[in-house]
Amino acid sequence: MESSLSSSRLTIAIQKSGRLSRESIDLLKACGFKFSLHESRLLAHSTSHPVDLLRVRDDDIPGLVMDGVVDLGLVGENVLEEARLERLATDFPAVFTKLRNLDFGQCRLSIAVPKEASYDTLQSLEGKRIATTYPHLLQRYLKNAGVKNVSTAMLTGSVEVAPRAGLADAICDLVSTGATLEANGLVEKDVIFRSQAQLIQRPGELSSEKQALLDQLLPRLDGVQLARESKYIMLHAPKAMLERVVDLLPGAEQPTILPLSHTDETVAVHVVSTEKLFWETMEELKALGCSSILVLPIEKMMG
């Protein structure tokens, strides 16, 4: 299958404007792919690689990938799984390859009820109506939990106002901080799906040029994600305390220990850490006699 927009340029669908847009573009840029973006344009060409961005609503991305219209897509797993279930229910092909979990767009799909509603377990929803944008994910969850006779009111936005508007008894919508639920007098009861952004590929083989581009993109993507999770830690430590200092540093299996020109009692310790260095640990390091403690971000990494 080779029906993506152009046979030689790798086409990637991303969300045009919304929660995933900025981070999708930033991630591709961090991988060294440059783009000339115009707010109103659907298609953006890369000025550095034979790559085109198709900027669309996130709901359209799974279908564009599964139908082979684009080669790759960056989309939330919530939208992807809902689209997959919907296509399976209507006998449409729902084939794609998940290439990577991306480290953004983390949220959960949850059932929430009005503060004053009586709710003990999921069974309390029997015979009730739930407003949602994700009817297939919701029905799958309720079916697995053995909850019957729940009807859904399909809304594509403003789901949180449905109970107040008398459209539904409960909602099933995305939650991150919980601020939107609280602002609407709702309480989160059951998390039915956890999601983050994904990079997916269309079914069928890519042309050799496109495959070569993808083979370049994926290690870069891994490098960017690893670098984002990592920190470079530098400090001066008393030699006598070195063992205890290294034990305190997160993920410091192989620290670099360097002599300092002005003293024999203190050494410089450098380490790449894939974990966060908390203020509390920095304070403990200081209490052991460490000084000049620096935690620096890493821009790129390659093993």
Ligand SMILES: Nc1ncnc2c1ncn2[C@@H]1O[C@H](COP(=O)(O)OP(=O)(O)OP(=O)(O)O)[C@@H](O)[C@H]1O
């Ligand atoms: N509060 C949140 N925190 C983090 N990620 C979120 C949050 N809400 C949504 N997301 C993720 O971002 C995706 C896009 O959310 P957004 O609200 O921008 O979608 P939308 O309004 O459906 O946009 P579109 O106009 O493209 O259809 C969601 O499908 C989900 O994967």
Ligand SMILES: O=P(O)(O)OC[C@H]1O[C@H](OP(=O)(O)OP(=O)(O)O)[C@H](O)[C@@H]1O
């Ligand atoms: O738990 P919170 O941190 O409050 O986030 C949850 C809200 O975020 C999303 O909407 P968004 O703000 O993206 O706007 P939208 O409804 O226009 O898509 C989601 O649909 C919720 O309404």
Ligand SMILES: [Mg+2]
């Ligand atoms: Mg959408």
